[in-house]
Amino acid sequence: MSDLPLPDKARLGVPGLDDILLGGLTRGHLYLVEGNPGTGKTTIALQFLLEGARAGETGLYITLSETEDELRLTAVSHGWAIGDKFSVFELAPPESLLDTQQQTLLYSSDLELGETTKAMFEVVERIVPHRIVIDSLSEIRLLAQSSLRYRRQILLLKHYFARNGATVLMLDDLTTEEQDKTVHSVAHGVVRLEELMPEYGAERRRLRVIKYRGQAYRGGYHDFTIKRGGVEVFPRLVSAEHRIDYVRDPLTSNNAALDALLGGGVERGSSALVLGPAGAGKSTLTLMFAKAAVERGEKAAIFVFDEELGLLFNRAKGLSIDLEAMRASGNLLIEQVDASELSPGEFAHRVRGRVDAAQVKTVVIDSLNGYQAAMPQEEALLLHIHELLQYLNRQGATTFMTVAQHGLVGDMKSPVDVTYIADTVILLRYFEALGRVRRAISVVKKRTGSHEDTIRQYRVGHGGFEIGEPLENFQGVLTGVPTYLGSNNPLIGDDLVMNPASVRLMAGTNQRE
Numbered sequence: 273m274s275d276l277p278l279p280d281k282a283r284l285g286v287p288g289l290d291d292i293l294l295g296g297l298t299r300g301h302l303y304l305v306e307g308n309p310g311t312g313k314t315t316i317a318l319q320f321l322l323e324g325a326r327a328g329e330t331g332l333y334i335t336l337s338e339t340e341d342e343l344r345l346t347a348v349s350h351g352w353a354i355g356d357k358f359s360v361f362e363l364a365p366p367e368s369l370l371d372t373q374q375q376t377l378l379y380s381s382d383l384e385l386g387e388t389t390k391a392m393f394e395v396v397e398r399i400v401p402h403r404i405v406i407d408s409l410s411e412i413r414l415l416a417q418s419s420l421r422y423r424r425q426i427l428l429l430k431h432y433f434a435r436n437g438a439t440v441l442m443l444d445d446l447t448t449e450e451q452d453k454t455v456h457s458v459a460h461g462v463v464r465l466e467e468l469m470p471e472y473g474a475e476r477r478r479l480r481v482i483k484y485r486g487q488a489y490r491g492g493y494h495d496f497t498i499k500r501g502g503v504e505v506f507p508r509l510v511s512a513e514h515r516i517d518y519v520r521d522p523l524t525s526n527n528a529a530l531d532a533l534l535g536g537g538v539e540r541g542s543s544a545l546v547l548g549p550a551g552a553g554k555s556t557l558t559l560m561f562a563k564a565a566v567e568r569g570e571k572a573a574i575f576v577f578d579e580e581l582g583l584l585f586n587r588a589k590g591l592s593i594d595l596e597a598m599r600a601s602g603n604l605l606i607e608q609v610d611a612s613e614l615s616p617g618e619f620a621h622r623v624r625g626r627v628d629a630a631q632v633k634t635v636v637i638d639s640l641n642g643y644q645a646a647m648p649q650e651e652a653l654l655l656h657i658h659e660l661l662q663y664l665n666r667q668g669a670t671t672f673m674t675v676a677q678h679g680l681v682g683d684m685k686s687p688v689d690v691t692y693i694a695d696t697v698i699l700l701r702y703f704e705a706l707g708r709v710r711r712a713i714s715v716v717k718k719r720t721g722s723h724e725d726t727i728r729q730y731r732v733g734h735g736g737f738e739i740g741e742p743l744e745n746f747q748g749v750l751t752g753v754p755t756y757l758g759s760n761n762p763l764i765g766d767d768l769v770m771n772p773a774s775v776r777l778m779a780g781t782n783q784r785e
Contacts, residue, residue: 279487282403282439285323286316288505288621289463292481292490297461299439301485302430304409304455306444307465311477312498313443314338316465317405318347319502320441321358329402331358334392336411337445350502358403361395363388385415385425393432401438409444409455423454430458460485465496473612479505495617506621511662518668520720523634525560526567529739533715535723538696540633542720543661543671545690548700552711553732554674555579556591557698558636560736561672563593565634566603572634573605573626575619577642578676581608591736605630611645616656619643623660627667635664639674644688658693680752695719703752705763712749713739729763 281296290296297303305313321331335343340362347354354360388411396404406412406429416422433440444455456462461484468476478493496505522537531537538544538561546554562572574595576584588595598604605626609619626632637643644653664671673694677684680702691697697717703710713730715723726742727749740763748754 282320282329283323283327284316285319285326286503286505288494288496288507289316289479289503291507292494292505293461293484294488294490297439297441298487300434300437301460302433302440302442302458303461303463304442304444304459305463305465306446307479308467309445309447311465311467312496312503313445313465314343314346314407315350315498315503317407317441317443318343318350318352318354321403321405322352322354324403325357330399331403331405332396332399332401333358333360333405333407334363334395335360335407336363336388337408350500352502359395359399359401363391385412385421388412388415389425389428392429396433396436396438400436404433404438404440405443406440407443409442410447413448413452419452419454422452423458426455426458456483459483461487466493476615478615478617495615497615497618506615506617508617509620509624509659509663511659511666514663515666516668522721523561523568523670524564525557526564527560527737527739529728530557530560530713530737533713533724533726533728533739534696534698535715535718535721538670538672539720540670541665541668542695543665543673543693544696544698545694546672546674546698546700547677547684547686547691548674549678549680549684549702550676552700552702553730553737554676554700555584555638556588556593556732557700557737558638558672558674559588559591559593559595561670562604562634562636563598565670566598566601569603570633571603571605571630572598572636573607573623573630573632574636574638575607575609575623576638577609577611577645578639581606590734591732592734593736605632609642611642616643616653620656620660620663624663627664627669633669635669635671637671637673639676640690641676641687653688654690654693657690661693691717696723699750701750701752703749703754705754705756710763712743713737714750 279298282299283290283296305316307313317333321333324331333343340360343360344354412425413422416425442455442459462482463479464482465479466477468478470476476495477497478495480493481489481491490507492508494505494508496503518541520540523540524531524537546557548554562574565572585595595604595606599606623635627635640657661671675686675688675690677686679685696715696719699714699716701712703712711730712727714727726744728742729740731738743749745757746754747757
């Protein structure tokens with residue numbers, strides 16, 4: 273049995289939406305785009321007709337709710353000049369309806385609905401368009417008055433346009449009291465647009481393909497934005513669709529002590545999570561791996577949620593990490609991310625674009641606290657992170673993430689638990705010893721191989737991380753108030769030699785026995 277030919281599809285010209293619809297809309301059918309006012313229906317419709325004009329197809333915009341001038345102003349706001357690229361037919365109410373003195377009970381909705389339908393058919397017969405937009409169904413629903421007559425009217429339009437071979441986009445603003453599903457059963461496909469308003473920040477928009485008869489499509493919700501230039505959709509990332517072959521060799525930080533702690537480094541194509549309180553050096557640690565990637569001749573990308581870039585550049589330069597020089601060389605991509613303005617879907621799309629276009633092999637996300645602010649629902653956040661990490665891993669990109677934990681010493685809590693997702697978990701801690709606040713580092717998980725199980729002291733200086741010997745004779749370092757049972761001083765940065773007797777270090781006091 274031979275394979276059936278693929279259906280001819282009309283592209284909508286909306287970035288991302290054609291990908292979700294696997295090529296666009298099957299030609300010769302009627303489709304519904306629905307959503308509350310302000311969700312982008314008219315903008316998508318204009319992009320649909322403009323895409324047809326680029327392909328040499330005639331288009332017709334039938335407007336029952338907006339005037340032609342309003343429609344052209346909408347196009348101008350996006351930088352589009354409609355001109356004669358497609359026809360606009362403004363279906364105004366009859367003059368007798370505008371004159372209240374002439375309105376009588378004899379002028380029924382039946383007559384007005386008939387005149388509206390007749391006017392539509394006449395302009396279609398005259399122009400013979402390939403693509404048609406009807407904006408909006410609310411007026412037709414009001415004229416029909418009953419669900420039965422409304423359904424009959426939609427069926428009439430569907431069969432008429434099918435005979436003419438036109439691809440029709442109907443817009444519905446969902447302004448009726450009860451959402452009527454009449455068009456859902458008649459239409460060949462249905463796309464719903466939604467707008468969400470968080471407690472703080474810009475509105476978030478998403479869409480979902482509810483129905484596409486006889487065709488496969490990408491299900492679920494997909495984030496989208498409306499900005500100058502039109503609607504841009506960010507298809508939900510499906511990591512299983514992206515996989516390349518690569519060698520899983522270990523990647524080092526060029527810091528011998530840190531690499532030894534990690535059992536030789538972090539494996540390519542894996543993910544590493546750096547946990548710790550504020551100011552512990554999480555960002556600095558990830559910058560060391562980004563710098564090492566650039567020195568290997570690879571490209572790295574850093575997405576900064578929390579820190580202003582100018583401050584980050586100055587701070588990194590003081591650690592002998594010249595981010596500006598690396599960016600100028602083209603091997604480092606660094607972006608400031610505003611969590612209040614960016615949806616998780618758009619962020620994932622941006623990361624994917626950098627990895628695909630620039631062949632980035634090391635990705636730093638600093639921090640997941642900011643990512644969480646973009647999506648307060650923790651359950652959905654974990655799914656987003658999981659898909660993003662799986663995608664990056666399958667592209668051979670190594671990902672470093674940071675999470676700022678609540679508290680400074682003692683019992684630490686994370687705002688979001690992603691330790692089970694990450695392949696490697698690095699733990700940074702403060703502890704007090706001899707009246708000074710010190711820092712400790714340990715690797716608590718490495719899924720791809722062995723690692724040291726020791727806890728080491730470290731400090732951050734001009735050369736980056738300086739890591740000391742294992743704190744073997746300390747107990748309770750991770751609690752923040754350890755007990756020292758040894759005889760020699762294992763701490764870095766101290767000239768004091770401790771007495772051989774055991775020393776208990778508690779809450780800023782040095783008690784010797």
